[in-house]
Amino acid sequence: MPNRREFLTTLFRAAFLTGLGVLGGAMVLRKGKPGECGFGFDCAHCGEADKCVIPHPFESRQMVWQLDPSLCTHCGQCATACVMTPSAVKCVHVYAMCGYCDLCGGYFKPGTKTLDTAAENQLCPTNAIKRKFVEEPFFEYTIDESLCIGCGKCVKGCDAFGNGSLQLQVRHDRCKNCNQCAIARICPSGAYRKVPARHPSLLRGFEQKPKNGDFTQSQENR
Amino acid sequence: MKYKAALLLLLLLFFHGFSVKAIQRFPRPEFETAYSQPETLLPQARAEVMEVVDVVVLALSLSLVSWLVLKKRSRKGVFWMSLFSLAYFGFYREGCVCSIGSIQNIALALFDRNYILPLTAVVFFILPLVFALFFGRTFCAGVCPFGALQDMVSFYPQKTGPKLNGLLGMVPYLYLGFAILYAATGTDFIICRYDPFVGIFRMNASFGMFLFGGLLLITGIFLARPYCRFLCPYGVLLNWASRLSHRHLTITADECIRCRLCEDSCPYDAIDLPLTDKSPETRSSRIRKMAWIVVLIPALTFLGAGTGFLLHTTFAGVNNKVILAKQLATPANQQIKPEPFSVTAFRTSGKSVESVNLEAREVIRRFKTGALALGGFIGLVFGLVIARRMTGRWHDDYLPDKGHCFSCARCIDYCPVKTKLPKNTP
Amino acid sequence: MKQKTLLFGALGMLVVLILFMVKDLFLSSPEPGNNPWKYDLETMKQADTMKPAYTMVKAIPSGLQGLVAIATGPGDRIYTTGAGGAEIYDSACRLLLRFDFEDTAYALTVDSTGNLWMSMGDHVEVWNKTGKKLQTLKSAGRGSLITSLALTGSSLLIADAGLKVVYHYDHMGNMINRIGEKDPVRKVPGFVIPGPWFDLAVSPDGSLWIANPGRHELEQYRFDGQRLLSWGKPGIGIPEFCGCCNPSHFTFLPDGSFVTSEKGIERIKVYNPRGKFSAVVALPGDFDEGTRGLDLATDSRGRILVVDPVRKQIRIFVKRSTTSNN
Known part of the structure; x- marks a missing residue:
């Protein structure tokens, strides 16, 4: 009697183990659809289509959360919904897209008459944007990352009137890479998605190119 | 060539976001002064090699705890291991490389072909189950940071009794079912959404999250491991695997002498008492x-x-x-x-x-x-x-309930039989 | 007894926590969207209380993938182009012809024979009214993005937003001179073009006007590059040009009045030939939020034709008093 029980247990254990093996094998060998790397554009537009790692098995496929600025609606929830306080989402300035405008929609409150750095003229609730004169009529805007709370107010201002060089991004030095991002869950426009950890940003109008084999951000040299 | 690529991108943006926002990459102003445009730099994500470290730590911890439970029979060892796991998987990795949550990744991957499943999720899902198939729930004993945290606070565990255990024990099945349903439909990861302790691990969370985790921990003072026993969806799978385990923790090193010393040692009601009074069934x-x-x-x-x-x-x-x-x-x-x-x-x-x-x-x-x-x-x-x-089965010794036992090894300390007696002694 | 209390207390707490999870998952209703950091574009838009003197009489849905540019040609025919093709309508808005090409056209003008002159980014192509390519002018150079074209009897004027300059070509595509490059001697301040919006137009009396969006101005130039006049000032008020760089497009009515369009606060306005504000054509309420690229054209009857790239429509506005005659 105990022997029959033991035999059955062994049988079930073997079945369970086989099940896990099949599941694990399927998950490891599973291929993604070509072109579904998380960036949302097809392989032809990627400079690295030939060394793409995404559809292949046995690669790490480490993914991180990122938000796509082209889908962002500036609802302000990135500042509050993140498990981190202040949020892991902060504003990033893509200088390559900036028009260096005197009247910057992301820096000044709408309707500001005198274009100076007075605090009451500044749009940013924490005055995290610094304005510096470059040459007539251009000004450089820099974000003090330590002050930014990721509310996206300046992003909306820049998007509405300017080129959209101010963009919200998940900063991976702060992001905990939660299995389910708390912001992604409530993002009204579905702007969050997982991207390969090797290319952890989704800046708009900005090329990501490998630098000496090391995948760091670099601007497109014109 | 680069220019072509830029134009391509421009076109792409034009097509892609045409109806939404036709914003393009556009040449910067021509500066006459020696102004050099700063680079937009973003911090890198965590190095991929660290993923391997996580997996190695998991495998080593599982092996070590299994060894401590089955060979060394040391509660102390298990305790220190659980402290380590709490520090590594809990406070260092901040709860987000997690076997419990990996159920959802696997479920989503099974139903959504476009979902890219990280390999760590696969390993974290499968490895503890494989260990449970051979050695019981040693994952719960000393690897899972959730278990470790609750184990530390169970100061005055009260016996709940089989009826309540059975009733509340249904909740994890529901939780597992809903977690899979919502993950497979791409709706939400509810295990992560109602993760009680992640806020504590990060020491940075909303008040609601702290409250939820804190209340559950307070509950855990009197009701040992409430999450593990009455919520944890991964526990369901471990339970199944552990029932089939090849070698499971035994309370006694040798034959049970029915001294009843271990009867109250288990805070989790996971010791099957002898069913000797039950008359053999007709x-x-x-x-x-x-x-x-x-x-x-x-x-x-x-x-x-x-x-x-x-x-x-x-x-x-x-x-x-x-x-x-x-x-x-x-x-x-x-x-x-x-x-x-x-x-x-x-x-x-x-x-x-x-x-x-x-x-x-x-x-x-x-x-x-x-x-x-x-x-x-x-x-x-x-x-x-x-x-x-x-269909309770007749048995006359004290046995761990293989499904519900967390292999914490507390009972071992209570058993007076410490070593296997040599056979054939009179 | 005390143990029982503790046990049931703990169990009660656990049940409460589980019920909270169930309630939160199944019974929470959507919350109102209160954004404490709202960038309030709405109130600015509502400040525009002036009643438009124009009204929309027609919206032609375009079959093109993306609408970019519009022009009118002989017989008040309407020509429009953008991503992947071009369309020709007669003055009663009936589609006469649609033809396809692979690129995106960024600018369009139509000559007296009805040929389409289109910017394909860095170069200009000429297509006839049956959809056959006649001529490709040579590229304006690397980094060029041509966003506006105008034709006169002997000249082709090209606004290049990428290189921030206007070219004066002959009809064969030979460069005659460049206009608007920064030149302190001739008091030319140079164009400030932060985004791909750079328009030019030739007025009914033959003078060349170029938008300088970064300075919120319209500037008049002689064809040899001499700067003559300018007008326009920044601000969110109705007579002013809003944002960092506007107007994004402009054209002329038959009487020489300017019609301008802005992005950011989407509005179309008419200024008299001396640059004095005279009427509102359309206000932000007429467009979807974030609409940009409202290219303009006018016909001999004074109708204003607007490209709405978001709704993919050609929208036709007429003066209110003339609505009944139309």
């Missing part, structure tokens, strides 16, 4: 019971499936697409003011109401089968649990 009563079970299990399964099917729209109501479609269908005078962000986002996206409705209908269609399966599963589990309670 053949007719056994047959009657079997007949009951044969009828009961399919009946409950069908009942569950039917209930699930009837509730599928309620379940689907959690999905964002369904919520949006519902909001768009509400008459103007009943709409929430100011309009929810999702409605604003919909308006600016240029999508049509029909396309939203179509998506929502597709989600509900998937929920129809999903809820049916979930209901059936719950019914089946109910049936099996009842059947198990009806």
Whole structure:
């Protein structure tokens, strides 16, 4: 009697183990659809289509959360919904897209008459944007990352009137890479998605190119 | 060539976001002064090699705890291991490389071909189960940071008794079912959403999160490991695997002398007391019971499936697409003011109401089968649990309940029989 | 007894926590979208209370993938182009012809024979009214993005937003001179073009006007590059040009009045030939939020034709008093 029980247990254990093996094998060998790397554009537009790692098995496929600025609606929830306080989402300035405008929609409150750095003229609730004169009529805007709370107010201002060089991004030095991002869950426009950890940003109008084999951000040299 | 690429990108943006925002990459001003444009630099993500470290730490911890439980029979060792795991997986990795949550990644990967499943999720899902198949729930004993945290605070554990255990023990099955349903439909990862301790691990969370985790920990002072026993969905799988375990922790190193010393040692009610007083069953009563079970299990399964099917729209109501479609269908005078962000986002996206409705209908269609399966599963589990309670097996020694035992090794310290006695002693 | 209390207390707490999860999952209703950091574009838009003197009489849905540019040609025919093709309508808005090409056209003008002159980014192509390519002018150079074209009897004027300059070509595509490059001697301040919006137009009396969006001005130039006049000032008020760089497009009515369009606060306005504000054509309420690229054209009857790239429509506005005659 105990022997029959033991035999059955062994049988079930073997079945369970086989099940896990099949599941694990399927998950490891599973291929993604070509072109579904998380960036949302097809392989032809990627400079690295030939060394793409995404559809292949046995690669790490480490993914991180990122938000796509082209889908962002500036609802302000990135500042509050993140498990981190202040949020892991902060504003990033893509200088390559900036028009260096005197009247910057992301820096000044709408309707500001005198274009100076007075605090009451500044749009940013924490005055995290610094304005510096470059040459007539251009000004450089820099974000003090330590002050930014990721509310996206300046992003909306820049998007509405300017080129959209101010963009919200998940900063991976702060992001905990939660299995389910708390912001992604409530993002009204579905702007969050997982991207390969090797290319952890989704800046708009900005090329990501490998630098000496090391995948760091670099601007497109014109 | 580079210029071509830039133009391509420009075109791409033009096509891609044409109806939304035709914003393009555009040449910067020509500066006459020696101004050099700063680079936009973003911090890198965590190095990929660290993933391997996580996996190695998991494998080593599992092996070590299994060894401590089965060979060394050392509660102290298990305790220190759980402290280490709490520090590494809890406070250092901040709870987010997690076997419990990996259920959802696997479920989503099974149903969504486009979902890219990280390999760590696969390993974290499978490895503890494999260990449980051979050595019992050693993962719970000293690797899972959730278990470790709750184990530390169970100061005055109260006995709950088999009835309450059985009743509340159904919750993890429901939790598992819903977690899979919502993950497979791409709705949400509810295990992560209601993760009670992640806020504590990060020491940085909203008040609500702290409150939830804190209250559960306070509960855990009197009701040992409340999450593990009455919520944890991964515990269900470990329970199944552990029942089949090849070698499981034994309370005593040798034969049980029925000294009753271990009876109160288990804070988790996971010791099967001897069932000696039970009179051996008659053949007719056994047959009657079997007949009951044969009828009961399919009946409950069908009942569950039917209930699930009837509730599928309620379940689907959690999905964002369904919520949006519902909001768009509400008459103007009943709409929430100011309009929810999702409605604003919909308006600016240029999508049509029909396309939203179509998506929502597709989600509900998937929920129809999903809820049916979930209901059936719950019914089946109910049936099996009842059947198990009806067929208690006679045994006259103190045994760990292999399904519910966390292999914490507390009972070992209470057993006076410390070593295997040499055989053939008179 | 005390133990029982503790046990049931703990169990009660657990049940409460589980019920909270169930309630939060199934019974929470959507919350109103309150954004404490809202960038309030709405109130600015509502400040525009002036009643438009124009009204929309027609919206032609375009079959093109993306709408970018519009022009009118002989017989008040309407020509429009953008991503992947071009369309020709007669003055009663009936589609006469649609033809396809692979690129995106960024600018369009139509000559007296009805040929389409289109910017394909860095170069200009000429297509006839049956959809056949006649001529490709040579590229303006690397980094060029041509966003506006105008034709006169002997000249082709090209606004290049990428290189921030205007070229004066002959009809064969030979460069005659460049206009608007920064030149302190001739008092030319240079164009400030932060985004791909750079328009030019030739007025009914033959003078060349170029938008300088970064300075919120319209500037008049002689064809040899001499700067003559300018007008326009920044601000969110109706007579002013809003944002960092506007107007994004402009054209002329038959009487020489300017018609301008802005992005950011989407509005179309008419200024008299001396640059004095005279009427509102359309206000932000007429467009979807975030609409940019409202290219303009006018016909001999004074109708204003607007490209709405978001709604993919050609929208036709007429003066209110003339609505009944139309």
